[in-house]
Structures are given as structure tokens and as C-alpha cells.
Amino acid sequence: MELGEKGEKLIKHFEKCRLAAYQDSKGIWTIGWGNTVYEDGKAVKKGDVITQQRADTLFANIKKGFVADVNKLTAGIKLKQQQFDALVCFAYNVGSDMNKNGIAEGLGDSTLLKVVKADPKDPSVVVEFLKWNMSGGKVLDGLTRRRKAEAYLYMSGEVEFFDYK
Numbered sequence: 001m002e003l004g005e006k007g008e009k010l011i012k013h014f015e016k017c018r019l020a021a022y023q024d025s026k027g028i029w030t031i032g033w034g035n036t037v038y039e040d041g042k043a044v045k046k047g048d049v050i051t052q053q054r055a056d057t058l059f060a061n062i063k064k065g066f067v068a069d070v071n072k073l074t075a076g077i078k079l080k081q082q083q084f085d086a087l088v089c090f091a092y093n094v095g096s097d098m099n100k101n102g103i104a105e106g107l108g109d110s111t112l113l114k115v116v117k118a119d120p121k122d123p124s125v126v127v128e129f130l131k132w133n134m135s136g137g138k139v140l141d142g143l144t145r146r147r148k149a150e151a152y153l154y155m156s157g158e159v160e161f162f163d164y165k
Helices: 005-015 052-073 081-094 111-118 125-130 141-156
Strands: 018-023 029-032
Touching (some): 005 081, 081 111
Antiparallel strands (some): 018 029
């Protein structure tokens, strides 16, 4: 499967595009649409600046890896487009597969994935998304809204941002 329009819309809404490097909630240098590394694997660093075109190209290339990981992690499971999109959005934020030490992390090591593999229609999938709303030991409103939006897309097929008014 490929990332659909709704999944890309959700990722870009929550990541927001920043053309100058900034530190995320964990202090990791990030640029563009939430990217922490470039295509060659080099880490984003303080002082990096890119153009909008470069940010869009970087997003297109980096998302391919998350799409491939989610496809691999869900092989043999019949997913709807909305479910796949929600899982890619989640993985784009928390990671998707093996870390540098070969240990599964993020989506690849989550109860969320275990529930999806057991039954993609299980309503407890929503609870599993919502568990991932902390960073640095603190609940973050932005992550809570993101997880609600991912769960909503997964279950309903619709995009809702759950932003504060």
C-alpha cells in the first residue's frame, strides 16, 4: 500500500513545516516536515536551513521508508486505506521498526501493532493509539490531539484534528 491523501494531510498538519532546524520535545534536531535525518542518514543539526522544495522532497523520500516499514510490519493483514494511513502517521512520529541495535521500537514493538495483527477491526485499537501521548515522561496536549486524530482516521476514515479553538 501507499500513503493516501488523508494520511499525508494528517502528518503534515501535526508536523508543520519548518525550514530552519529546531529541537523537538525530546531535544532532537528536526527540520522540514518533522525530519530528524536526511536521505543519506545524516542527522539534522543546529543551524541547518532548507528551502520549501527541499522540505517537500525530503518528506517524499523519508515517508517511503515509513510506508515500507508499515507494509512489512502488517504483511498478511487486510487493512483499509484509512487504517494504513493512520499507522503510517503514527510510525512517522514514533518510529516504525528496528533501531540501530536491531531492536524493534515504536510501532514495531507496540501493543497497537499486536492488536491490529490480531484483529484490525478491534475497537481497542483506539485505546492503544491514545497510550502514546507522552514525551520525556510528560503528557503533551499536541501528542494527545495527534493520537486522537490517528485513531479517528483509523476507525472512521475521516480526518479530524481535535485542535483547541
